[in-house]
Amino acid sequence: MPDKFSEKSRPFSEWLELAHQGDPEAQVRVAMQYKFWGKTEAERSSWRVWALKSAAQDFLAGQVFLAQAAIVEKNFSEALPLLEKLVLKDHAWAMAALAKSHMQGRGVPIDQEKGYDLYVRAAHIAPIYAAFQLAKCYSEGMGTVPDTLAANHWFQVAGDNGDDVAALCIGLCHWMGRDPGVHLSESVAWYQKESAASIRTLQDFLDLKSCDHLKSDSLGRVFKVQAVNGA
Numbered sequence: 001m002p003d004k005f006s007e008k009s010r011p012f013s014e015w016l017e018l019a020h021q022g023d024p025e026a027q028v029r030v031a032m033q034y035k036f037w038g039k040t041e042a043e044r045s046s047w048r049v050w051a052l053k054s055a056a057q058d059f060l061a062g063q064v065f066l067a068q069a070a071i072v073e074k075n076f077s078e079a080l081p082l083l084e085k086l087v088l089k090d091h092a093w094a095m096a097a098l099a100k101s102h103m104q105g106r107g108v109p110i111d112q113e114k115g116y117d118l119y120v121r122a123a124h125i126a127p128i129y130a131a132f133q134l135a136k137c138y139s140e141g142m143g144t145v146p147d148t149l150a151a152n153h154w155f156q157v158a159g160d161n162g163d164d165v166a167a168l169c170i171g172l173c174h175w176m177g178r179d180p181g182v183h184l185s186e187s188v189a190w191y192q193k194e195s196a197a198s199i200r201t202l203q204d205f206l207d208l209k210s211c212d213h214l215k216s217d218s219l220g221r222v223f224k225v226q227a228v229n230g231a
Helices: 012-020 024-037 041-045 047-056 060-072 076-087 092-104 112-125 127-140 148-160 164-175 180-196 202-209 217-221
Strands: none
Touching: 012 024, 024 041, 024 047, 024 060, 041 047, 047 060, 060 076, 060 092, 076 092, 092 112, 092 127, 112 127, 127 148, 127 164, 127 180, 148 164, 148 180, 164 180
16 A cells, blocks of 8 residues: 555545545545544644544655644644554654753653754764754764764755755854854854845845855755744
């Protein structure tokens, strides 16, 4: 049985019919439709039933959707067993989400070593989900000994794999002549402060700072795209 969405485009009425017939992909599609765009209270309240039906058939997308919804709702008692099951399938997003729970004590006692171990696994499978957080672990000594070289490596990996915040922050550190592995937290805090001040794009950032170039290849790579907090 496939564990992710097909490329097929169908009218919602067809997905609903397939869901009633037991198709797990159709069931999670119906769950998403009802959760986000349900037209009646009955539809909006039934999304979980359809998601559970999909997840019960071991359909990966259904399990991920349930876990994501539980985290958004801060229902960590429901999220944790779903994440643990997904981790057994080497699902990188779930590893990173479970790592964050251990780091912050979301439904479990704080255990930074467990969080670090999960970030390591996730970062090697799909860097976009965990490389940035792994860099923070090395930079700040969370769950492991501080290691500036490792922090720099994973910070760069994050930027090179589509994490625009990481790319911007490492570019900022290079621009200021600072070591990203040492000044990571300061750089992230600066980025968030400037984002709150309505700096919408990387071009805005460069215009504001009146700098013609930065040394970071990562920053140059995302120069023409909006930062994560942009519109």
